[in-house]
Amino acid sequence: MNLTDILQQAGGLESMAKELGVSPGVAQQGADALLPAILGGFKKQIQGGGLEGLGGLIGQLGGGGLLDSVLGSQPTPVGQGNEVLGQIFGSKDISRTVAGDAAAKTGLDAGLLKKMLPMLAMMVAGYMAKQGGQSPGGGLGGMLGNVLGGLVGGGSSAPAAGGLAGSLGGLGKLIDMNGDGNPLDDILGMAGKMRG
Template structure:
């Protein structure tokens, strides 16, 4: 199961319902918005973990935070603490608010969901992404895997999580995942 599928299907769609209710969207629109935004998060995470420093930062963040709560308790993603956490995550993933704004703008064009809503949704989804990675156990044992380059390390594990068709590239999956929700 890849990152997008995990977010969409966790708690029998509870995360999707929570986002829909929070932004007064129908579940289909919420699902489309999530489908348009999560691939950009996946790509950013993959890009950041390609370097040893980025990988270390992710391992540290996963081991320090209680990110799994965002998956276990869907209502927690709408709390201010989750939004603040998500904004910090976005800063690491995208590097600037301008990139976050561009991601939201592109998603608005393809989904019809208001850009303002998508900008507010993005930090929640960033928190969910960290929660999904924490639930997948990427934090447990990640340091040992990262220290063993011959096994592919955490970068390889992340690529597997972010790479839906297991071809070693997440770019086609990002495009494909987004396309499924743009129809």
């Protein structure tokens, strides 16, 4: 099961669709386009500070409550999601570039995708925190490794249209233009070209 399916089963995509006034199909299309970059950002955090560092960061930002905030009946406090994005992307320029890139691929409005980004970041971080609390012994760091390892390692066994796993398997082709395994530096480069 890929992460888009997991978030859909948890009710996250439906909650996001209702809050943004779009159909569940549009929410899923946006999630499929945005999640690879979000997971790439989490993966970069692990490479920089290790799993325990990322687990601690997610805990400070709200832990499992992040997912609950999106699922709740009140409007989502997207400030928390923007904090998560700030930690994994480093700048608003990258968030804008990710939304613009997803808009070009999907035909969805970039403004709508910008609203989806913090909500999706909250769902992913909250989901990982909740799963981390349930994994015996490994703690959040171990669980993050399992979730991200499984999702980011989507590889060639994933079907071409296999949702997130397939998207992540092809992340290098989509965003990692210089082949160094880190798509965010390439996203930054694209943002620089857009401004220039």
